[in-house]
Amino acid sequence: xxxxxxxxxxxxxxxxxxxxxxxxxxxxxxxxxxxxxxxxxxxxxxxxxxxxxxxxxxxxxxxxxxxxxxxxxxxxxxxxxxxxxxxxxxxxxxxxxxxxxxxxxxxxxxxxxxxxxxxxxxxxxxxxxxxxxxxxxxxxxxxxxxxxxxxxxxxxxxxxxxxxxxxxxxxxxxxxxxxxxxxxxxxxxxxxxxxxxxxxxxxxxxxxxxxxxxxxxxxxxxxxxxxxxxxxxxxxxxxxxxxxxxxxxxxxxxxxxxxxxxxxxxxxxxxxxxxxxxxxxxxxxxxxxxxxxxxxxxxxxxxxxxxxxxxxxxxxxxxxxxxxxxxxxxxxxxxxxxxxxxxxx
Amino acid sequence: xxxxxxxxxxxxxxxxxxxxxxxxxxxxxxxxxxxxxxxxxxxxxxxxxxxxxxxxxxxxxxxxxxxxxxxxxxxxxxxxxxxxxxxxxxxxxxxxxxxxxxxxxxxxxxxxxxxxxxxxxxxxxxxxxxxxxxxxxxxxxxxxxxxxxxxxxxxxxxxxxxxxxxxxxxxxxxxxxxxxxxxxxxxxxxxxxxxxxxxxxxxxxxxxxxxxxxxxxxxxxxxxxxxxxxxxxxxxxxxxxxxxxxxxxxxxxxxxxxxxxxxxxxxxxxxxxxxxxxxxxxxxxxxxxxxxxxxxxxxxxxxxxxxxxxxxxxxxxxxxxxxxxx
Numbered sequence: 001x002x003x004x005x006x007x008x009x010x011x012x013x014x015x016x017x018x019x020x021x022x023x024x025x026x027x028x029x030x031x032x033x034x035x036x037x038x039x040x041x042x043x044x045x046x047x048x049x050x051x052x053x054x055x056x057x058x059x060x061x062x063x064x065x066x067x068x069x070x071x072x073x074x075x076x077x078x079x080x081x082x083x084x085x086x087x088x089x090x091x092x093x094x095x096x097x098x099x100x101x102x103x104x105x106x107x108x109x110x111x112x113x114x115x116x117x118x119x120x121x122x123x124x125x126x127x128x129x130x131x132x133x134x135x136x137x138x139x140x141x142x143x144x145x146x147x148x149x150x151x152x153x154x155x156x157x158x159x160x161x162x163x164x165x166x167x168x169x170x171x172x173x174x175x176x177x178x179x180x181x182x183x184x185x186x187x188x189x190x191x192x193x194x195x196x197x198x199x200x201x202x203x204x205x206x207x208x209x210x211x212x213x214x215x216x217x218x219x220x221x222x223x224x225x226x227x228x229x230x231x232x233x234x235x236x237x238x239x240x241x242x243x244x245x246x247x248x249x250x251x252x253x254x255x256x257x258x259x260x261x262x263x264x265x266x267x268x269x270x271x272x273x274x275x276x277x278x279x280x281x282x283x284x285x286x287x288x289x290x291x292x293x294x295x296x297x298x299x300x301x302x303x304x305x306x307x308x309x310x311x312x313x314x315x316x317x318x319x320x321x322x323x324x325x326x327x328x329x330x331x332x333x334x335x336x337x338x339x340x341x342x343x344x345x
Numbered sequence: 346x347x348x349x350x351x352x353x354x355x356x357x358x359x360x361x362x363x364x365x366x367x368x369x370x371x372x373x374x375x376x377x378x379x380x381x382x383x384x385x386x387x388x389x390x391x392x393x394x395x396x397x398x399x400x401x402x403x404x405x406x407x408x409x410x411x412x413x414x415x416x417x418x419x420x421x422x423x424x425x426x427x428x429x430x431x432x433x434x435x436x437x438x439x440x441x442x443x444x445x446x447x448x449x450x451x452x453x454x455x456x457x458x459x460x461x462x463x464x465x466x467x468x469x470x471x472x473x474x475x476x477x478x479x480x481x482x483x484x485x486x487x488x489x490x491x492x493x494x495x496x497x498x499x500x501x502x503x504x505x506x507x508x509x510x511x512x513x514x515x516x517x518x519x520x521x522x523x524x525x526x527x528x529x530x531x532x533x534x535x536x537x538x539x540x541x542x543x544x545x546x547x548x549x550x551x552x553x554x555x556x557x558x559x560x561x562x563x564x565x566x567x568x569x570x571x572x573x574x575x576x577x578x579x580x581x582x583x584x585x586x587x588x589x590x591x592x593x594x595x596x597x598x599x600x601x602x603x604x605x606x607x608x609x610x611x612x613x614x615x616x617x618x619x620x621x622x623x624x625x626x627x628x629x630x631x632x633x634x635x636x637x638x639x640x641x642x643x644x645x646x647x648x649x650x651x652x653x654x655x656x657x658x659x660x661x662x663x664x665x666x667x668x669x670x671x
Contacts, residue, residue, distance in 0.1 A: 077419065110452035120451035127418060128451060132442050138408050139443060142415020149371070149397070149421060156415075169438075172408025179403070333453040334487050336511035341539070341586045342487075345624065 028066035035086040058086030060257040063282035065090035067230030080159035082117035084129030095315035105322035134167030144184035163194025209251035224254030347528035355497035359504035374426030410436030427463035444513035445488030462516035481613040484585040491584040493517035497527035502536025541588035547577035554605040555581040565661035600631040610638040632668035
């Protein structure tokens with residue numbers, strides 16, 4: 001992974017001022033701040049051993065959630081991988097339900113059954129975080145298949161990382177999605193590393209979006225540190241798909257500030273590289289833009305900060321005070337059939 | 346009034362009837378549409394239902410199984426045909442990691458009403474990679490139900506039940522039985538999942554089997570009858586959940602059990618049944634539970650290997666005589 005520069009040749013950074021409204025900017029700022037603070041609080045709870053198991057945080061990649069809230073409709077379906085807290089929050093899952101899930105509590109979004117990797121909400125059209133790298137790519141393709149089958153205008157947003165882009169499941173899915181003209185938006189969140197292996201070390205094709213060319217799938221690279229760029233790319237892709245023109249592939253180039261998971265010290269990259277990306281921090285840059293361009297006042301920004309601070313504290317307190325699931329719930333949700341005869345000896 | 350039709354016709358009728366009944370049901374797989382099915386199970390379905398609902402896929406088992414899972418999570422009821430379960434190994438990630446676990450992971454929010462179907466087991470001299478039996482593999486996984494059929498009437502009723510079931514189902518057929526004929530009712534019916542069938546009543550020994558080993562077992566029972574041994578023959582029909590009760594009740598009557606199972610012996614269906622019987626019918630047993638499985642080897646090509654590898658009526662008769670101490 002190269003050191004980030006302000007001017008990238010391979011991505012489209014919005015330079016001219018587009019007419020994003022104050023509401024959009026504040027919406028972006030709020031979701032990005034919610035994700036950042038949620039993840040920071042989760043890391044603290046993890047260090048206190050209140051959260052266990054694997055925990056992959058989203059810090060650094062928040063600009064993608066901004067585009068998700070402004071460019072998609074609530075009826076669009078979303079499925080993603082295990083680095084999913086931010087995506088779930090962007091679909092409207094509450095900080096309380098998500099934090100309680102990390103704590104393994106009965107009040108969690110999946111009642112303590114999924115943990116960090118598996119949030120779901122049928123009501124919010126969130127088809128979950130998948131723990132098997134790339135397995136959600138065919139699933140998202142099937143979600144899109146069902147939308148087309150029923151003749152809706154909804155999009156199946158299918159998200160995965162740069163590591164998953166090397167799985168065979170992607171090739172099979174891209175092929176069938178194009179052959180059958182399915183309404184699927186594929187998003188590769190390229191944060192530079194498949195766990196500890198850089199994109200450059202996983203393939204000779206380092207511009208991952210170009211994989212779409214093999215299937216004649218429209219594709220582009222997107223500056224993933226910029227909410228404006230992410231929004232515009234998602235909008236372009238969504239318009240294409242809703243017009244019935246079939247799949248679209250966005251490679252959103254982003255960066256995670258933390259390791260792959262909480263147990264990863266990320267020694268495979270330099271401090272200089274990390275610092276260079278922090279200069280592009282979407283939260284900092286967006287806040288500066290809002291103030292400098294007088295999109296909103298400092299008071300309005302401070303009000304959002306206070307709201308999120310309170311929300312995250314409340315979520316942690318809620319998680320802390322919630323009951324653990326009853327052990328008997330082990331036998332629920334394995335089958336829809338209520339009287340399934342489990343072997344119990 | 347019944348009609349005599351083949352197993353492949355019975356399975357095709359089941360799918361067609363359910364597709365007429367429910368527009369959310371569709372069929373996808375390799376060669377299911379224009380080719381009319383690799384084994385002609387879906388013959389005529391493309392003509393009736395069109396290419397939106399009878400869908401030829403590329404050779405991409407992982408991909409189309411996953412598309413089926415996603416479509417099922419999003420409200421449809423897919424039937425995914427594998428040309429053979431041997432090829433479904435490529436799709437096990439989607440069957441085991443997703444179809445079986447989505448309900449649990451989502452705490453009941455997303456179920457996966459999907460049927461994965463195709464032939465399981467050996468089918469002549471097809472050599473190592475095309476001769477495997479998958480009931481044990483799939484039945485090991487909580488979240489899945491496993492059905493394995495032989496009789497055309499039951500096959501139709503069970504496939505219809507499977508398509509209507511809200512849980513993911515692995516449905517096992519047999520290349521060598523698709524031409525098997527049997528009487529099938531004219532009127533609509535469903536066969537319940539999870540219930541074994543007693544195919545022949547007997548008093549001296551219980552023989553339990555499923556899928557095409559039922560033919561071997563029934564042939565052995567005929568021979569044993571000539572020798573004065575009365576065998577009760579049970580067709581499991583559903584592997585998971587297993588109908589322990591029917592087996593236990595039979596063993597309480599016969600006091601002897603031989604399981605005929607084309608799966609490999611290690612941790613297989615026969616091993617599970619043996620465990621259940623020693624636990625719940627221990628005091629009724631007059632001999633150790635015995636099993637006749639495929640050999641604990643891969644199956645090579647040449648003809649002598651096939652006979653050596655598979656359960657045969659002769660091997661079943663030997664096993665029965667051993668538990669009868671004759």
